[in-house]
Amino acid sequence: MDVKKRMDELILQINRYNEAYYQHNESLISDQEFDNLLAELQKLESENPLFAYPDSPTQRVGGTITKQFKSVKHRYPMLSLGNTYSEQELRDFDDRVAKGLEGEDYEYICELKFDGVALSFWYENGQLIKGVTRGDGTRGDDITNNIKTIKHLPLRLNSSIFPREFELRGEGYMPLSSFEAINEQKLKQGEAPLANPRNAASGTFKMQDSAEVARRNMACYIYAMVGDENPFQTHEESLIALNQADFPVSPTWKKCKSIDEVLEYIHSWKDKRNELPLNTDGIVIKVNDYEQQNRLGFTAKSPRWAIAYKYPSEIAETEILSISYQVGRTGNVTPVANLTPVYLAGTMVKRASVHNANEMDRLDLRKHDTVFVEKGGEIIPKITSVNLSKRKENTQAFIFPEQCPACGSTLVRQEGEANHYCLNEKKCPPQIKGKIEHFIQRKALNIENLGVETIDLLVEKGIIHHISDLYQLNEQSFQGLEGFQSKSISNILTSIEKSKSVAFRQVLFGLGIRHVGATIAEKLVQQFHSIEKLQKATLEELIAVPEIGERIANSLKEYFDDADNIQQLERLKEAGVQLSEEIKEIVLEGEALLGKSFVISGVFKNFEREELKDKIIAHGGKVVSSISSKLDYLVAGENMGPAKLEKANSLSIKIITEEEFLALLN
Template sequence: MDIQSRMQELVVRINQYNEAYYQNNESLISDQAFDELMHELQQLELQNPLFALPDSPTQRVGGTITKAFKSVIHQFPMLSLGNTYNEEDLRDFDERIKKTLGDEPYEYICELKFDGVALSFWYENGRLIKGVTRGDGTRGDDITENVKTIRRIPLTVNSEKFPKIFEVRGEGFMPISSFEKINEEKVAKGDAPLANPRNAASGTFKMQDSAEVARRNMDCFIYSFVGNEIPFQTHEEGLNLMSQQGFPVSPTWRKCASVDEILAYIHEWDEKRNDLPLNTDGIVIKINDLGQQERLGYTAKSPRWAISFKYPSEIAQTKIESLSYQVGRTGNITPVANLHPVYLAGTVIKRASVHNANEIQRLDLHEGDSVFIEKGGEIIPKITGVDLTKRSNGAIPFNFPTHCPECHGELVRLPGEANHYCVNETACPPQIKGKIEHFIQRKALNIENIGVETIDLLYEKGIIKNAADLYALSELSFWGLEGFQQKSIANILQSIEKSKQIPFRQVLFGLGIRHVGATIAEKLVLAFHSLDNLAAANYDELIAIPEIGDRIAISILDYFNNPMNLAIISKLREAKIQLAEDLQEIVLEGESLVGKSFVISGVFENFEREELKAKIIANGGKVVSSISSKLDYLVAGNNMGPAKLEKANQLNIKILSEEEFLALLS
């Protein structure tokens, strides 16, 4: 058997085993035998990339690194639903339906409203070609490589019942079991746990490393079929057809003929929903007949044929055991209530943020108080009140500390702000370590292979005292430290060296100047182009920049007036970090290149390379550095490299001359 045939056979066999396991809960092969087949396929694909199939099960394990998610315009808008919280509103909704449809009989489909991330899956010729987030409903992010890791979402659909082009929509989620496992691992490592499954799902689907997404075992329930050709007449038929064709449709839906039946469904799931593998926050009620849906139509924001019933927020009562105070990277002090564990809306709650001193006073919190806990939107636990009937005589009120719980420096409260700050930023350990963690993150210097534990260890051992000290690390720095092998040390040093090429806008963000986020950093680079120019700017020059107000300007001036910060900058300059960038603002000209990717190679008559790149971005396109099967166009100038040309031809990539590019643009 030749290599290509063997690869095709492996794809078919592994997909069959996956379908049996994930769709039918049936294991046809041992884990070891399955892993051996998967490993063989991965190796063959690495050695023979031209033979790799788009529906290969290796897509499920991830491994693609996405530096930025391109924006995609939805083929059909992803509208939100109107909400109701009581029976009266539901009956009003039913009356509006009855008034519009007249004497026509109608029925509803009731579905659980899952608490995750709305996703859209685009299929063409039976293959999954794109996965997109809801975004603002009109435009979302292309996260195709990440959604391919959802094992229950079919990569191919072989059915004559579906049109050539169609779309299904659903709710992507992190199962509670995965959420709890990840948090156990994080707590064991000393990391901060994930806040809740919904936020964890949202963050996971936007991760840039699809292998990490795959490791988190994300899941999805499909609830809608969209397209210009709909192969059924009712929503009920659509749910059944999608389920028959391998899409993960939750079996919890029900057809209801009246509001009373809808209310019975709502009451039935009020308690049962806590036994599901994910959180829910309500019920979605839809008209079943698609023709009636069309006649009922839409408002500007939502369909008139559907509504969402939201369950009231669950409330629990428990006792405050203590208040602790966390010190953030910028010195912000956040009080956290440590609670006697209580079960609420599917999770055990042990802690709740109290935000600031004003909130402590508003709630009038005392030691040992019995408090009411509610999940805001069934997500974030918060204290909503105190049961004064259970307050003991002589209970002592909580008072906000006057000094930092970590370094004991005096706290200050800036005029007009609710938060207290520790201003001892050069000697307060959580602030220093937080600044280093901020410096190495992906949006900043993107120093990989260094985690929070490594930073803690290097700081505690006195090896680093600030972010600039990272550039003085060598193999000798790690000698005698447990858990560091030669390979891991080499990877760390290589990542640090690589960060010297990170553009100045990310370096500026990485410095951690208070109130200077990634967007503000880019605006500052557009205006000043170098750190020296920014450091020399006065107050009037700063506030003249769009979106730079009094608070940000003062924060920047304070940063450059601090000798410790200037010493760090001096070390970064010695390490040859990028402290200047000729960044030019790109003004959006049009959308003719939206969704298209380009590689630029060679010399051009009408453009410098950076000008051509800016032109592509200004018209909605994306410029990438390497040629792959997913590339749309190679723009070829004079004297382009023969290797790129050969690879583009092998992969059947469309090659554009400069004239053809200009024609495409127009």
């Protein structure tokens, strides 16, 4: 038997049966016959690995064990969308779009907002090479082996219209049928059921055994294409092309020519969405034309050309049993209501936020009250009101405590603030734990293998008290602690050592200085470059930094005026943690390209692509990702995408070489 020929025959057959089943809902052969063909192919591949293809249908059934998911930097940031529950705010959004496009005609594409896990799919030469989680929007986890188990996601394309490299964005989800089947089986086995489809999807995509992922029949919908080589003019064109290439594109999208049509679409799906095979929580509205999207641009967190409308939250009625008080890392004390469990928006709710003492007073909460609970954005449960008609006589009101529930210190409420604070930050256990947990998170020092439970244990045992104590840990520190083997201890210590090379901007964020988030930390590092210079900065110098107001400046001064904090910084410095950084700034070199727009395509002799982008910006130009009639230049390197070249020629765009680009600068 010609083994390779037989393997190729099996692949063609299995792919044909898969396409019929998953794309056209047709079963051409029985499940047993299909399983026999797949088993035969698996056997031949294991015996002849040189003949195996990376996009073989056997990849769909998994079998790869991934002990640790590699962190991957996104080629293009995965930003979040601004959202609203108000139709008037949608009209305000439309007004901003109209103003930004200066009276041009424009259209919207409306799509259902699916409640799953945001994923990124990377393709090269028509083949799926990587699947990545959203993570923090800048970096995500490489879960390629698990992504390949999504049976209706093409591993290889049969279309030539897509560029050599491109990226797709989509929503991975667990179908409701799979979720219900898994929970039914778990209940039969006496196990706790999965909480909700979204959390189940998130957990499934991060499973170590891809065979188990395959058994859960995960699915996805593709909703966007990104990349420098986008061959399409509009989002509508891309959705049609992706659908024709057998990508799973939800057929529920619609093109709308006005905000009134958008609102009609929203109203039409208010109840219909509950008939879909997955949960949805709203509608995404995007400007259709890519060139118009480029001109509208982005804020720091989200695009100006898109917004999400959220449907009003579901409301449930239940009994409040008690209130617990949680202490955060900044000392903020938050009341949390403990409820009789009630089913709400796909999950069993047992607890709900009450926010602060003001909210407790407003609601006049009393023990055993019947309360209305809703999910803010269908995610975080909160109490909205009390059903006074069901209030019992002589009920006891809940009183906000005067002492910290964790350490007993007197709580303080600053004038003009709604929150109560415990100021015993040096000795209050939840604050100590919270600060260390903040320090190790991905956006900060990114200390992997050191989880919340381990931090809690190390603090409770008195092994660590401050963030700097992490760098004093050794093998002896874990002796006598249950559950720690030599391998796990080694992994923790390796991660701590690795964190010493993390950039100063992340370290500054990780210090947990009040009001200093990741973006503010980066701006401070860009201005002052080192912890010493930041410490010496005057209040006036701090306020002079963009986006730094008096509140943030005062918070920084208070932090550096504390002797304990200075001691911690000295210990971090001695440990080798990065406390200085030169952030590259693009300095304006000239105005030769002022007002001109460029698309870059191909490989260049004198520049990396990022360097070429920086050079254009430094001379006043603008780099865009797609070709339109308003583009000034296409800078063409070697091996540039044929689709871009064809489109540029059809629109009579000026195409220049690297040498001609350099001549423009002069």
